[in-house]
Amino acid sequence: MPRSTNPLVISRVVGDVLEPFTSCVGMRIVYEGNTEVVNCSELKPSQIIHQPRVDVGGDDLRTLYTLILVDPDAPSPGDPNMREYLHWMVTNIPATTGTTYGEEIVAYENPRPIVGIHRLVFVLFRQLGRQTIYAPGWRQSFNTRDFAEFYNLGSPVAAVFFNCKRENSPSGSGSSRRR
Amino acid sequence: MEEVWKDINLASLNDHNTSSSSTSSAAFIFQDFLARPFTINTTSDPPPPTTTSPSPSPSPSLSPSPAPPQSLTALSLGSHHRHINNRNHHFHHQHPAPPPPPPLPPTSTPKLPYPSSPLFVDTLPCSSSLPCFPTTKRFPEPSSDSSPTLDRRNKRMIKNRESAARSRARKQAYTNELQLKVDHLLEENARLKRQQQQLCEAAANQQKKKSTLYRTFTAPF
Numbered sequence: 001m002p003r004s005t006n007p008l009v010i011s012r013v014v015g016d017v018l019e020p021f022t023s024c025v026g027m028r029i030v031y032e033g034n035t036e037v038v039n040c041s042e043l044k045p046s047q048i049i050h051q052p053r054v055d056v057g058g059d060d061l062r063t064l065y066t067l068i069l070v071d072p073d074a075p076s077p078g079d080p081n082m083r084e085y086l087h088w089m090v091t092n093i094p095a096t097t098g099t100t101y102g103e104e105i106v107a108y109e110n111p112r113p114i115v116g117i118h119r120l121v122f123v124l125f126r127q128l129g130r131q132t133i134y135a136p137g138w139r140q141s142f143n144t145r146d147f148a149e150f151y152n153l154g155s156p157v158a159a160v161f162f163n164c165k166r167e168n169s170p171s172g173s174g175s176s177r178r179r
Numbered sequence: 180m181e182e183v184w185k186d187i188n189l190a191s192l193n194d195h196n197t198s199s200s201s202t203s204s205a206a207f208i209f210q211d212f213l214a215r216p217f218t219i220n221t222t223s224d225p226p227p228p229t230t231t232s233p234s235p236s237p238s239p240s241l242s243p244s245p246a247p248p249q250s251l252t253a254l255s256l257g258s259h260h261r262h263i264n265n266r267n268h269h270f271h272h273q274h275p276a277p278p279p280p281p282p283l284p285p286t287s288t289p290k291l292p293y294p295s296s297p298l299f300v301d302t303l304p305c306s307s308s309l310p311c312f313p314t315t316k317r318f319p320e321p322s323s324d325s326s327p328t329l330d331r332r333n334k335r336m337i338k339n340r341e342s343a344a345r346s347r348a349r350k351q352a353y354t355n356e357l358q359l360k361v362d363h364l365l366e367e368n369a370r371l372k373r374q375q376q377q378l379c380e381a382a383a384n385q386q387k388k389k390s391t392l393y394r395t396f397t398a399p400f
Contacts, residue, residue, distance in 0.1 A: 007352035040353040077345055078338050
């Protein structure tokens, strides 16, 4: 019984957002205050107000990547009818550089979850070449799989996720969800 | 871990599981996950709102932690006692033979990893507290047969179980991530130590050769 120990699988990021894939490009995401995004780490909304610094691996400057940030648990993990909510999209990022060298198609919107603990997933795709990717009409109900298929991006080359919940959780935080 | 997700799937498919499926042994295995904290007399009539008889039975059997699922389900269906005893093996055997009526994802069925039993031990303390609620006797019956209050409670319970399952998944994912990190760091540590040792030796060898002072770097000017 091959039970995966990959945190992406256990937390169902692979499943809800992505197909199984093999990570082949390094990616390092650091929010302000030197808080690096580690799988399944918990970050507060106050820590993720501004877009993070993203360092993409790879070796050839001519290879371009697309990075997206989605929330599959919008508006609440128990009832994710807005799955997925697109928070950020940057395309044409050259390898070995960062998002500052790419084109921001969808501006970074800082996640502010209200109900429950949301997973926020950064996904990196390798582009076949320089291409024009258009922003979707709206942020919610984004589908990463369809998006990748539509623009021929193939399987993701890297992904990392973190958890985020409301800044000031009411005590007995479960109670508000029950109604 | 897959059991946790099966749990969620079961919970979400709650309304599809009718009492008639209790006759199907394969489906029952799934149902008894739901039934575990609930009443165990699934073969009897649909549970009355306040069933006192089944309620005490889970509690004594729940006290020893790994044993309870077996005895619980033994009460529900005698035939399943040994199924739960060899949960891992029997899930292998069970699933190919009778196709489970609820449309569960096929990938989740064969995977019952042995190491996930600690997860069940985790859930048991929770389930042992459930018999305190009078309404938790409700076996996942379709909502049509009871008052809206029970129905709402049922839904709430399902949501609670889902969120509990998510919590467990999160915890598990975090632990795994830490484990991976530890492994990487240990590897790196060992590598760096070796490297440092090599450099030290090289330096020591170098030192032996030098017997007199001599200039090693030319001056910048």
